[in-house]
Amino acid sequence: MAVVIPLFNGAAHIEEALAGVCAQSAPPQEVIVVDDGSTDDGPDRARRFAGRLPLKILQKANGGQSAARNLGVAEACSDWIAFLDQDDVWHPQHLANLRAAADNGPAQTGWAYCDVSVVDAAGRLLAPSLLHRRPGRHPKQSVDECLAQDMFVLPSAAL
Known part of the structure; x- marks a missing residue:
């Protein structure tokens, strides 16, 4: 499984x-961060995880999230792709649960997704089960x- x-x-x-x-109970085989023309030190901060994750950092001129995701997918070697936005955080069982849902679905399952919770910068829960409110x-x-x-x-809730 790859994370883009x-x-x-x-x-x-x-x-x-x-x-x-890093905290995932089912760690990914590859993590691809696509620097979409950043002008801050975000890419350098990401590089600090190189020893803890199977990390690849790609750089491209700014073209937006979709273009960055597409480049990450094109570079991935894994059969399954999980997207993570830079300002989102997964629960430790996130990848394991999505993979189990995909593996236990119909034979032709091509994707799985889950609910999300909204938290503020201090980690306070603002909206649990946002999907089920829709x-x-x-x-x-x-x-x-x-x-x-x-x-x-x-995107951060899909595999």
Whole structure:
């Protein structure tokens, strides 16, 4: 499994995001941070994790999160890709739970996603189970259901 993190001027958050990757009970085989033209020291802060994670840092001119994610996916060797935004933090079981959901789903499962909680900068829980407060049923079970209802799947919550 690969983790792809787009990074743009994220020095204030990238270390916490990467610490959350380090804390995973099912660690990834590769972590790809795509520096999307940062002008702060975020990439240097990310490099500090090189001994703790199988880390690759790519650099590109600023083109936005989607372009950074696409470059990370193109460079990944893993069959499964998990996205993590620079200012998000995963619970320690995040990757294990998503992988279990994918492995235990129908034979043609191509992706899995989970609920999210919103916390403030001090770590106080502001909104638990944000996904279940949205309209529609979760988890979605078909492409038709995905297209007919509000998807509201955040990149950091998908595999």
